[in-house]
Amino acid sequence: MIAMAALISHTSFDSIDAFAQSVFWGNVLNFIDDPDDANKPGDEECMISSADGAQRLLFIEVPDTKQIKNRVHLDLKPADGIRDQELARLLTLGAREIADRRLPDGTGWVVLADPEGNEFCILRSDAERQTAVGAQ
Structure with a gap:
């Protein structure tokens, strides 16, 4: 019997302003619009993707605002640099700090919220985790 699996096409986010969310997350993740179908202000659906197209996020406008804590969320790690540098960059882009879960030994994470x-x-970055393992 052939093993079957489902593949993730994209991850969808309900949004109040799909375009603004696509711009924010595009800057966070260095994702781009489809060159043949660029996102514009007022678009009700805005797709962004990694440069290779392997990862895609779709923002869809809905009339209701966020009501409760997310049941699913993204865990990000810095592509370059360290967690605290990336945290500073994300705050500059418009993220808001919700909870600081960093521990004195360098483990942990910071919970943020996007503009909506x-x-x-x-x-922590891969390099930070490897340095911690090497120090043990």
Whole structure:
């Protein structure tokens, strides 16, 4: 019997302003619009993707605002640099700090919210985790 699996096409986010969310997350993740279908202010659906197209996020406008804590969220790690540098960059882009879960030994994470209140976390970079393992 052939093993079957479902593949994730994209991750969808309900939004009040799909375009603004696509701009924020595009800057956070260095994702781009489809060159043949660029996102514009007022678009009710805005898709962004990684440069290779392997990862895609879709923002869809809905009339209701966020009501409760997310049941699913993104955990991010810095592509370059360290967690605290990336945290500073994300705050500059418009993220808001919700909870600081960093521990004195350097482990932990910071819970943030995007401009519409969707929570996500910033973790340590791979280099920070490898340095911690090497120090033990």
